[in-house]
Amino acid sequence: MVRSPVTSFWRLRVPLIKNRYGKGRVRIMRVHRDGDKQEVSQLSLKVMLEGDFGRAFTDGDNATSTSTDTMKNIVNVVARENTGLQTEPFCEVLARRFLDLYPQVVSVSITAHETKWARLSIDGVPHPHSFIRDDNGKPFVELVATRSGVTMRSGLDTFTFMKSTQSGWEGYYTDQYSTIQPTNDRICATSMVASWAWSGKPIDYAATNAKILDVLLREFATTYSPSVQNSLYRMGEKALAAVPEISEISMACPNLHFIPLNLSAFGLDNNNDVFLPTEEPHGQIECTVGRG
Structure with a gap:
């Protein structure tokens, strides 16, 4: 005492x-x-x-x-x-x-x-x-x-990117509270926080970090996305295949939503041409992909 x-x-x-x-x-x-x-x-x-x-x-x-x-x-x-x-x-x-x-x-x-x-x-x-x-x-x-040693991760905070098509959300579980409609053509945008764990030292950290980002964006941009979840998994998969010096990659991606505007009151349709940008509330998709 x-x-x-x-x-x-x-x-x-x-x-x-x-x-x-x-x-x-x-x-x-x-x-x-x-x-x-x-x-x-x-x-x-x-x-x-x-x-x-x-x-x-x-x-x-x-x-x-x-x-x-x-x-x-x-x-x-x-x-x-x-x-x-x-x-x-x-x-x-x-x-x-x-x-x-x-x-x-x-x-x-x-x-x-x-x-x-x-x-x-x-x-x-x-x-x-x-x-x-x-x-x-x-x-x-x-x-x-x-x-006795060093552990280190590199990454990017709030890196923002989007594609205006080749993204969808269909076949999902619904109940009495579900109101969102399925689509196979929507804007997909996010402000990503990603990090990767180093298991070996690359020859050039800056060049290797740039390569990881390039691989992630290439997979995102050039493939159809049935969900952000699936895109993130495939992006991580490609990064691990391209860079042997990393053991895992984690990505956290809040949706940047673009909501189609209802222009029917003005006698106009909206064929995915005009949207309301909004960031709140947003979906939050996160995953970590590793070598097992």
């Missing part, structure tokens, strides 16, 4: 079941110079540490806890030392720095979201140091490093 410093009552000490702490939204822009050509990488990182920090929570003893401001400084220094690393190996180097610095740390979790900048072309020629912001989808990396 511990005497409360605030009151004269005795209280039982409750267990600290789990704890971690760190620094969030550490924003950095790295510029890597290779002669006249430059590359840019803008990241927002969250770094979380687990280890021997319990006494800071239970006893106000900060002896083993480094400042979160120090953690931010470490991110900045490692960024300066590694301007040319792609996001995945940069996160690995950053995690290793924390493990090497602090013996009281047992694991480092890093989440890095990237702001995409695409190289600007002038008269069809890529410019060496000018870029335009690409807001479709935000690449991210999730890494957990311990002293």
